Amino acid sequence: xxxxxxxxxxxxxxxxxxxxxxxxxxxxxxxxxxxxxxxxxxxxxxxxxxxxxxxxxxxxxxxxxxxxxxxxxxxxxxxxxxxxxxxxxxxxxxxxxxxxxxxxxxxxxxxxxxxxxxxxxxxxxxxxxxxxxxxxxxxxxxxxxxxxxxxxxxxxxxxxxxxxxxxxxxxxxxxxxxxxxxxxxxxxxxxxxxxxxxxxxxxxxxxxxxxxxxxxxxxxxxxxxxxxxxxxxxxxxxxx
Numbered sequence: 020x021x022x023x024x025x026x027x028x029x030x031x032x033x034x035x036x037x038x039x040x041x042x043x044x045x046x047x048x049x050x051x052x053x054x055x056x057x058x059x060x061x062x063x064x065x066x067x068x069x070x071x072x073x074x075x076x077x078x079x080x081x082x083x084x085x086x087x088x089x090x091x092x093x094x095x096x097x098x099x100x101x102x103x104x105x106x107x108x109x110x111x112x113x114x115x116x117x118x119x120x121x122x123x124x125x126x127x128x129x130x131x132x133x134x135x136x137x138x139x140x141x142x143x144x145x146x147x148x149x150x151x152x153x154x155x156x157x158x159x160x161x162x163x164x165x166x167x168x169x170x171x172x173x174x175x176x177x178x179x180x181x182x183x184x185x186x187x188x189x190x191x192x193x194x195x196x197x198x199x200x201x202x203x204x205x206x207x208x209x210x211x212x213x214x215x216x217x218x219x220x221x222x223x224x225x226x227x228x229x230x231x232x233x234x235x236x237x238x239x240x241x242x243x244x245x246x247x248x249x250x251x252x253x254x255x256x257x258x259x
Contacts (some may be wrong), residue, residue: 026050026059029074029083031066035190036245037089038063046087047230049106050212052237056228057103058107059138069162071139075099079104085221089187092210101216104226106208106238108252112185114192116173117199125179125202126154132179135159135169141208142182168193184208186246186255198222207254 025240028050030038038044054061066074066082071088072095076084078097092102114125122128126149132191134155136142146158159178161169172178174197181188185203192198212229214222232238246253 020226023239024059024085025081026054026057026061027084028061029066029078029086030063030088031068031071034089035188036186045107046089047159048231048241049238050085050087052232052241053212053225053228056231057224061091067164069138069164070095071137071163073139075213078213081215084218085225086213086215088165089184089210089238090213091184092211094143096213099216100213101218101222103212103214103222104229105211106211106233106251107186107242107246108207108228108254109185109210110203110207110254111145111177111182111205112188113180113182113202113205114170114173114188114198114200115180118177118197119174120179123201124184126180126205129155129180133157133159134171135161135178135181137161137166137169137183139163139182141166141206142184145206146182149172163183166191167195173198184210204255221247 029048033039036044039047045062050061066077068074074086075096076090077083113126132155134146134149135145136158140162149155150158169178169181169193173181189200192200212225229238243249
């Protein structure tokens with residue numbers, strides 16, 4: 020990528036600590052630093068679809084040059100996009116209103132209850148598997164942008180538990196009265212920047228830039244600022 024070129028980054032807002040409506044967060048600062056390494060201007064383009072997986076169709080259609088939105092690598096997504104090296108490893112977490120459901124401590128305590136997930140999120144197939152195994156009563160699927168409505172529903176009883184990637188759910192739960200994250204480390208998921216399957220040169224350049232930021236301490240410092248830990252692997256049951 021030549022100097023002065025524009026790098027359009029697709030992102031679903033808000034998704035703290037990766038991004039928020041004020042365009043701050045781990046992904047925002049990481050992509051800005053990568054842009055400086057590449058000599059490129061970075062412009063964030065909001066994705067507003069109801070299903071998060073649609074962001075990869077937009078990438079394939081050329082709406083963005085890459086996607087940085089707390090994006091987990093999955094087999095189905097890898098059919099539509101090429102993923103750079105992971106910059107964070109995390110996992111799904113579970114939140115409830117602890118006052119209303121004090122006995123729910125994990126996904127093993129959801130018998131007869133409803134779990135909420137976002138459309139297209141990697142928590143969705145996990146919830147569907149719990150339903151198929153008879154461990155929950157139902158799955159409530161929310162449009163991707165309705166995460167805060169979902170957390171409010173935990174208190175009203177329209178939904179009993181909610182599952183989402185740990186750093187995001189922990190940040191949102193902190194701002195939602197009564198909502199508590201009761202389980203972490205449900206899965207292990209690699210989070211990475213995605214580019215078009217045809218953008219092999221860009222993928223290589225981003226990998227080199229990201230590795231430079233890892234070595235010089237910039238990326239560990241960003242992780243510590245936004246997740247509370249400088250470690251790349253934060254997939255354990257509890258983030259210290």
